[in-house]
Amino acid sequence: MEELKFIELLKSVIKDELKPLYTRLDKYSEELAALQEGQEEIKSQLDAILLDINKLRSKSSFPQDEHNEMETIQRRLDYQLMRIARTEEELHLLKPEKQ
Numbered sequence: 132m133e134e135l136k137f138i139e140l141l142k143s144v145i146k147d148e149l150k151p152l153y154t155r156l157d158k159y160s161e162e163l164a165a166l167q168e169g170q171e172e173i174k175s176q177l178d179a180i181l182l183d184i185n186k187l188r189s190k191s192s193f194p195q196d197e198h199n200e201m202e203t204i205q206r207r208l209d210y211q212l213m214r215i216a217r218t219e220e221e222l223h224l225l226k227p228e229k230q
Contacts, residue, residue, distance in 0.1 A: 163225050170218045177211045180204055 187201050 159225055163222065166218055166222050166225070170215065170222070173211055173215050173218065177208070177215065180208045180211060184208065 183204050184201075187204065
């Protein structure tokens with residue numbers, strides 16, 4: 132009888148100790164999902180930028196307006212690449228370590 136009480140008490144203590152861990156795990160899961168969604172959005176924006184760059188490169192000469200547009204696209208591409216790198220770093224930090 133005492134053993135059953137001890138086991139129930141132990142289960143209760145373990146359950147109480149695990150609650151904060153489950154809460155943090157849920158929070159991390161939500162953050163990871165948000166980062167993954169953001170990464171997909173960034174990838175689609177990057178694809179659009181790359182398409183613009185390829186269109187511009189296919190032209191044989193660049194008048195001044197098109198040259199400025201190319202510089203703008205290059206700056207946007209650099210910015211998006213930086214955001215992708217930052218997002219991937221955050222994803223790496225949030226992933227649980229393999230044991």
